[in-house]
Amino acid sequence: MQTLRTLREVTELNTAGQETPREEKEFTRSGPHFSDRITADGRDGWPVEAGRYRLVVSRACPWASRALISRRLLGLEPALSLAVTDPIQDERSWRFTLDKGDRDPVLGIAFLSEAYDAREKEYPGGVSVPAIVDVPSGKLVTNDFQRLTLDFATEWTALHREGAPDLYPEEHRDEIDEVMEGVYQDVNNGVYLAGFAKHQHTYEDAYRALFARLDRLSERLATRRYLVGDTITEADIRLFTTLVRFDAVYNGHFKCNRNKLSEDRVLWGYVRDLFQTPGFGDTVDFDHIKRHYYQVHTAVNPTRIVPVGPDLSVWSTPHGREELGGRPFGDGTPPGPVPPGEEVPEAGRAR
Template sequence: MSLTQQQDDKEFTRSPSHFADRITADGSSPWPVEAGRYRLVVSRACPWAGRALIVRRLLGLEDAISVGVVDPIQDERSWRFTLDADDRDPVLGIRFLSEAYAKAEPDYDGGVSVPAIVDVPSGRLVTNDYQRITLDLSTEWTAHHRPGAPDLYPERLRDEIDAVNAEVFRDVNNGVYMAGFSRDQEAYEGHVHRLFERLDALSERLEDRRYLVGDTITEADIRLFVTLVRFDAVYHGHFKCNRRKLTELPVLWAYARDLFQTPGFGDTVDFDHIKRHYYYVHHEINPARIVAVGPDPRGWLTPHGREELGGRPFGDGTPPGPVPAAERVPDLG
């Protein structure tokens, strides 16, 4: 997650991914697919990093790509490893993710974002291209997928998945930020209206189908889920996306609960990290840095009824196994 604000036109602008090298299986890049070589650095607060956590888990890449989790609260040096002993990542040996950025480009002075994939032997950042990372986990790392791993980016559906993803990114994933960081009333209202128009269109699409594209979970569902799971907790109030709550959108609320209760989704979500990050770090929106108490997350565990629509969550595959002990998130109680 990396944010910039254009002050002159009062519009929020998301920084592009500056480091966009790819890890490939065919030798077409300097970075070969190699189990154990790379470390995925994430914040559980960040929706873009949340995508990578879900895909990694669904595909069973835990043993092939280790994960480092940063503190949800950034300081002036950005993401920090204060959740680990001695405030250092135990694999990379660094205190701040910016150190891996500096190894890749010593003069770099831009934002430090997650997800980030770091080359362990050199300590150098390989990529922070959140739009590409999950697609490459699906298509380049197939030799290390678990038996029964689902096909999250099936070739025959890629054009449709890409089209859905483009609309969801523009109006929903990024739309909530466009609204939340608007500095102009008219611009803010326009972004909120487009957001809810898209949510209504998605509700209509999902009314009689269990998943966005085809009859199995795909990359499209993962990209929508990471925004929906944060919606009532932070985007509704903190970002003023408050025409309606997710819980007031019956189709999307049931759809999101269906995914949350699917292994690989809810077991990667940490609501404490999500709320503390947004309410504390965005001090220009919430200068008192008061973290909201609600909503009660246990609603995510209530029945959703979406099984009646059919569909096969993992296609011809199987659910992922138990979450590794070191990666478990707090129980919803």
């Protein structure tokens, strides 16, 4: 998720656009400006190194949630520290107002934009999460949300916990990539295309593509527990982060309202199965999610009223997906408890 560096309509926070009249501009998602990779051999100048980097996320953001889940499943918490921003941004970017003194205790900055400026002075683009910052220099390393978690799975292996699952198994990568591309275009990004549409036809096109893809995914998951193979992979992480937000925000706020996710037996069972798997639901903060979407997107929700529902107790109800078989962690094991200080606050937990 991005924040623009100047005051504009808040609904354009995630847009990268050409200089066209505002009333004609449709939502587009920009690629990462900082696409350096942190690799085992350090070929981009950033070697994998325990304790050197800090992962900055918003728990509201589905793209950042991918990194949170991957980090948990792989056991990278001791090697890669975590900074969580306030879900409510302003024109100066993501803020560290959840921390004492309104500054990140490790980086010493008040706004994530300061790490961007340290890397490239007067960088004109959006300030996005997830982001990885080099602690010694205070410089942003990467904001490449598409590549970041794949590198966690393949380049950070020396720092994985014992029993970490293989989230991007080599023998299934072609299929995983194909599934993820459709999920990205029509679901992950599709909800934004619908929610930020400026014209009726644009909205309807995104709406139809979204639900057509969800129908295909529902059919696929009717006979298998996970998207690819019989274990959790990167593809499941990427689908989960949109589905877990669907009824709380996308169904109403973004007008993706053909049906609620809870009305699709297969997808509702699938997302609850993942939510109840260690490493997934224990990273989800529904309070941050709802407050961000309903209070930041003021052109979509000018009253800034945050809905009370939906009922979060349903997330702990039986899903019945075990009967499909599958091994969530393959030959590995579940992650351990959430590290102290990283727990989701009580206000945001499903009860």
